[in-house]
Amino acid sequence: MPTNYSFTAETGEPDSVEMTGPAADSGGRRLCVLGTGDFGRAIAKRAVTCGYSVTMGARSKDKRPDMLKLIEATGAKLKTQLDAIASAEMVVVAISSSFYDSLPLQALSNKVLIDVSNSNTGSGRTPSLRSNAERLQELVPSAIVVKSFNLLSAYLLESGGIQGSKELPVATDSDRGRQMVTALIRDLGFSPVDMGPLRMARDIERMPLEFFTDWRGAATVVGTIFIVFYIFNVFKFQFCKNLTVNKTWQWEPFKDLLMTTFNRNLAVVALTVLGAIYLPGVIAGYIQLYRGTKYSRFPGWLDRWLRMRKQMGLLMLAMGAVHGCISLGIYHPHHQYDWLFGAPKIIRTEVQVNGTYFETQPVDIWYHRPNWRGELFLTTGALSLCLVAILGIGSLPSVTARLTWREFTFIQSKLGWSALLVASVHDAVLGWKFMLVTYNCYMPTGLQMALYLPTLCVVGKAILLLPPLNRRLMKIRSGWVDTAAVSPA
Secondary structure: OOEEEEEOOOOOOEEEEEEOOHHHHOOOOEEEEEOOOHHHHHHHHHHHHOOOEEEEEEOOOOOOHHHHHHHHHHOOEEEEHHHHHHOOOEEEEOOOHHHHHHOOHHHHOOOEEEEOOOOOOOOOOOOOOOOHHHHHHHHOOOOEEEEOOOOOOHHHHHHOOOHHHOEEEEEOOOHHHHHHHHHHHHHOOOEEEEEEOHHHHHHHHHHHHOOOHHHHHHHHHHHHHHHHHHHHHHHHHHHHHHHHOOOOOOOHHHHHHHHHHHHHHHHHHHHHHHHHHHHHHHHHHHHHHHHOOOOOOOOHHHHHHHHOHHHHHHHHHHHHHHHHHHHHHHOOOOOOOHHHEEEEEEEEEEEEOOOOOEEEEEEEEEEEEEOHHHHHHHHHHHHHHHHHHHHHHHOOHHHHOOOOHHHHHHHHHHHHHHHHHHHHHHHHHHHOOOOOOOOHHHOOOHHHHHOHHHHHHHHHHHHHOOHHHHHHHHHHHOOOOOOOOOOOO
């Protein structure tokens, strides 16, 4: 791309760098970017690639040769701030909010200013605080300030990354500004989301600073279930036998703490969480049947439960995957899983006890192919893991965006309930012989506890599928209102 430099007499440094090429022939699609930092260069390069004529405005004319090369690589023009502002109607303010006062504010009058800064006050939501975009609007009252682009990183803007379908919030008090910036966002390959007036910039600016906000509830619930069940399993398998059977304290059971007990707990918690994902939907169905309408809000606790199901599902998938990996290493005949395999043959043979002494001992010869029960157990386990993996992949935004509503519903509902049933069979096949047996310390097995929520879900769902109830529920969900059941306002 040809490059034309103009130099100042005082410094000998370039006063402006003008690129000639595709960006110079973009007609009316012009953009000014104030700031030559990482983000300013990234958005300039992206805009040039998408066919915009971009001019970058710098506070100082003195630029190091290495910085000039970086700016040149964007395909944009470098000019003073005043000249750059005059070149386009839309101006991306890509400098720190601390330097807004140093901008040529008079020149920004009547321009569409895109504020891309983030909050400097931390991630806590404090609606009373003024946003950077609102401060910029106060500095330039005659301009149209639009808040957007702050959810993007410079690296992914330049490299393309996976953010081609990323949603970008837009907040402004001007319909004209909203239309222009929305068009720019689409031109750059992203999806605009209208957040309303400029005061919503307070929330938008804090979004990049939030730390797993949507995951806190799910992580707390799943973590609590995991810890409670793990303590239960440790007491049952490590302490109970010592307290009730062994005459002297034995440390041998504690060798299983970090693998066998941990793996057992992963399975129990994963199935319990899978049941907890579908139980709120069943409860919601009964509430809608009782109220006779879908237009009344659910109780707050149920609404929060419904909203955290995606995160709970991904945590459940992670636990199921780890459980599957560990199980590959421990499910073999010599690790107390003889019920999975055919009964061993016992032979008596000479066994070397030490370097010189042999004695006759019984030796188990195992049949390493699983029996029918073992095959059913392993097959249902692998199938349930496959189904929940499809659920997890189907919940990703990039995948969901390409699914029709019918496809999404099929995956999350039909395949989800199938996963719950198959995983429950996987659990029941393992423990069907001792499911109702009382064990030491009068504690139920983890296999029993893992089936409590899934059983409740299946029974509740089966009742909702009864023809009279199902027809009524489908009518309600399609918009019908039972005026006799709905109390007058």
